[in-house]
Amino acid sequence: MAMDHDFPRDVMAEILLRLPPSSRRRARLVCRLWRDVVNERTTEAQSRPKLLLWRADKAIAYVSSDLSSPSPTGSCTELWRYSEPGPPLYALQLVGTCNGLLCLCDNTKGVGGTITLLNPATGEELPVRPLPCAESFIIGTHRSIGWGYAYHPTTGQYKVVHVPSSHDRVCEFNAVHVLTLGEPTWREVPVDPGDVITRLAAGIVSVDGMTYWVRVTGGGAAKIMSFDLNDERVVSTTIPLPVRRDHYRLAEVHGRLGFIAGPNVWVLEEGQRWSHRYNFKQDIPRRHFV
Structure with a gap:
């Protein structure tokens, strides 16, 4: 829909008022x-x-x-806290945030953890249907399940993505799993059997309708995997990582895919090239804020 300065503002306002608030906020950027x-x-x-x-x-x-x-925690008001008594340290992990909603994984419950969506402003909680095949991804104590939480800006759908992983061994998987909130079942999305996922230390990040993680092969080579939330297909990109380091992670930086290693931040620009955007005086801690 194209509008210029000759279009009546009253009519435009009536159109925009019919959109949900999240869409109006995005419309401001046009x-x-x-x-x-x-x-x-x-x-x-x-x-x-x-x-x-x-x-x-x-x-x-x-x-x-x-x-x-400069220190926002000094002026914070507690909004919500884990209410059950005695949770182990870091037992309740934040998977991700979208539009003020939190996706939490309770590692003390269920196989691979139990996923719950939380609106901290109202205290409302929505348990997510368990992954039916979760037990098949656990062998001894060496396996874990990686979770991602995403919002697709065009369809307005919220999705939970599950990526099988291992901390210390090479394992082959042929699918990731996705659940669209409001739908009754998880769906399998095929992955090239040659793509061996070994660990998710870099995290799972969702940016502008795509979910990303780093694939590391048995030989140590790493590249970025991406999951299209709309088409629901997994592709293995040829994007080289900007540096070769053991300790790095993915992040969202100004609406783009970011790569953090120590105090340095790279951003993936158009044409799949990395731009060295920031160099801080100290390493950047892993934080969640929205």
């Missing part, structure tokens, strides 16, 4: 005119952004309105 109409005619201008933080060791979610504070 052009200056759209931004002005959203700001002037909708409730988005009256809502101030807040910072949502997750403390992993105690499973507590905080909220802060002071986005300019």
Whole structure:
């Protein structure tokens, strides 16, 4: 839908008001005119952004309105905490965040952990249907299950992605699994049998309709795997990693795929090339915030 400055603002405002708030926020990014109409005619201008933080060791979610504070945790208000008594340290892990919703994995329950979606603002929880074949990915104590949580900006669907993995051995898998929230069953998505997933230390990151992780072969070669949330297919990219280090992770950086190694941050630009975007004075800790 194309609109120029001659299009009546009243009509444009009526159209935008029929969109959900999340779509209106994205519509602000189209052009200056759209931004002005959203700001002037909708409730988005009256809502101030807040910072949502997750403390992993105690499973507590905080909220802060002071986005300019150099230490936002100093002005935070506790929003939600794990209520069951005596959880082991780091037993409740944050899989990811989308639009203020948290996807949590409780490693003390079920095979490979139990997934729950949480709205920390209201306290509402939505248990996710267990993966039917989870036990087949556990051999002794050497196997784990990697989880990803994603929102597709075009379809508006939320999806939980499961990637089989191993911490210390080479294992072959022929599928990943995906569950679209609101649907009754998990689906298998085939993977090239030659793609051997050994570990997910770099994490699983979802950016702009794609979910990424790093595949490391038995010989130590690494490359990025991507899962298209719309088409639901897995491809093995030829994107070389910007550095060769054992300790690195993927991240979202300004709406693009980022690669963090120590104090350095690279961003994947158009044409599948890495741009060295930041170099901090110290290593960047693994944090979750939205």
